[in-house]
Amino acid sequence: MDQSDIKEAGLKVTKPRIEILKLLETSEKQHFGAEEIYHELLSKDIKVGIATVYRVLTQFTAAGLIIKHNFEGDQCVFELDRGEHHDHMVDMKSGKIIEFYDEIIEQRQKEIAKEHGFELMEHSLTLYGEFKDKG
Amino acid sequence: MDQSDIKEAGLKVTKPRIEILKLLETSEKQHFGAEEIYHELLSKDIKVGIATVYRVLTQFTAAGLIIKHNFEGDQCVFELDRGEHHDHMVDMKSGKIIEFYDEIIEQRQKEIAKEHGFELMEHSLTLYGEFKDKG
DNA sequence: TTCTATATAATAATGATTATCATTTACAAT
DNA sequence: ATTGTAAATGATAATCATTATTATATAGAA
Ligand SMILES: [Mn+2]
Ligand SMILES: [Mn+2]
Ligand SMILES: [Zn+2]
Ligand SMILES: [Zn+2]
Numbered sequence: 001m002d003q004s005d006i007k008e009a010g011l012k013v014t015k016p017r018i019e020i021l022k023l024l025e026t027s028e029k030q031h032f033g034a035e036e037i038y039h040e041l042l043s044k045d046i047k048v049g050i051a052t053v054y055r056v057l058t059q060f061t062a063a064g065l066i067i068k069h070n071f072e073g074d075q076c077v078f079e080l081d082r083g084e085h086h087d088h089m090v091d092m093k094s095g096k097i098i099e100f101y102d103e104i105i106e107q108r109q110k111e112i113a114k115e116h117g118f119e120l121m122e123h124s125l126t127l128y129g130e131f132k133d134k135g
Numbered sequence: 136m137d138q139s140d141i142k143e144a145g146l147k148v149t150k151p152r153i154e155i156l157k158l159l160e161t162s163e164k165q166h167f168g169a170e171e172i173y174h175e176l177l178s179k180d181i182k183v184g185i186a187t188v189y190r191v192l193t194q195f196t197a198a199g200l201i202i203k204h205n206f207e208g209d210q211c212v213f214e215l216d217r218g219e220h221h222d223h224m225v226d227m228k229s230g231k232i233i234e235f236y237d238e239i240i241e242q243r244q245k246e247i248a249k250e251h252g253f254e255l256m257e258h259s260l261t262l263y264g265e266f267k268d269k270g
Numbered sequence: 271t272t273c274t275a276t277a278t279a280a281t282a283a284t285g286a287t288t289a290t291c292a293t294t295t296a297c298a299a300t
Numbered sequence: 301a302t303t304g305t306a307a308a309t310g311a312t313a314a315t316c317a318t319t320a321t322t323a324t325a326t327a328g329a330a
Contacts, residue, residue, distance in 0.1 A: 012296050049310035054287060070205055089253050100247055108240050113262060116233060118224050121264040127248055129256040147276060147327050184279040189318060
């Protein structure tokens with residue numbers, strides 16, 4: 001249950017928190033901007049303030065419930081942390097985002113870090129381009 | 136010569152443009168934020184407006200003279216495009232940035248893109264962590 | 271030197287995100 | 301169930317990086 005995740009993060013179980021988590025859990029789409037979440041909730045007649053959305057997203061990120069991405073452009077996007085790391089491919093035309101995971105790349109990153117005496121904590125790999133529509 | 140690069144970009148050769156390019160070319164440091172460049176020039180008694188710095192950086196980026204990076208945090212950093220692609224390791228404590236290039240990773244990215252029918256145009260790979268000081 | 275499109279710098283505006291603060295609420299203790 | 305209180309909310313103001321506006325200045329061609 002998600003309520004327990006919120007509790008375990010030391011946060012009270014409130015309507016905005018439940019709804020934001022539910023949206024990220026049940027939506028077809030995986031990646032959302034803050035404003036996007038805000039409008040999605042409003043369209044479902046869930047009254048919430050934009051400040052609360054930002055506040056909750058920050059708290060969920062700190063708690064490890066969600067992940068924050070800084071793709072190109074100005075606004076950040078968030079997604080549920082399902083525990084399985086992956087990187088992204090972003091279609092610069094449509095905005096469509098595809099996830100991928102490559103063991104070879106992940107290993108090389110660790111090796112490179114070690115070679116440089118660098119304690120690797122996290123990384124960000126994003127491919128930008130365009131999906132060639134199957135004609 | 137750098138003046139020619141500016142001309143070839145279809146831009147007039149002006150003091151701010153010359154100085155911004157010179158700073159990026161001659162500085163020990165490789166990566167600069169816009170505000171950082173602004174203050175650096177002011178400290179050299181080169182009078183320039185912050186709006187001009189942003190404007191010129193945008194123009195230089197469009198012209199391929201420099202590269203713009205969206206690392207974690209809010210402000211972007213710029214560096215001279217020396218034609219040799221590389222990725223970055225960022226020390227989250229000191230802010231120090233180290234560059235690296237790994238052929239295996241670069242190749243895997245291309246293969247992954249091809250597997251997904253994705254026309255790869257650019258990519259961003261950044262490792263975040265901490266350099267372990269050699270004791 | 272003159273002309274004019276372009277560039278500059280001061281400043282206002284924008285857009286995303288964060289801070290304030292008065293009001294409301296979750297939830298633990300009664 | 302009631303109460304008390306720390307935490308949360310939402311309206312709004314404030315920030316901060318970046319972009320737009322515009323009157324003045326200048327690069328560079330003629
Ligand atoms: Mn993802
Ligand atoms: Mn670099
Ligand atoms: Zn990865
Ligand atoms: Zn690379």
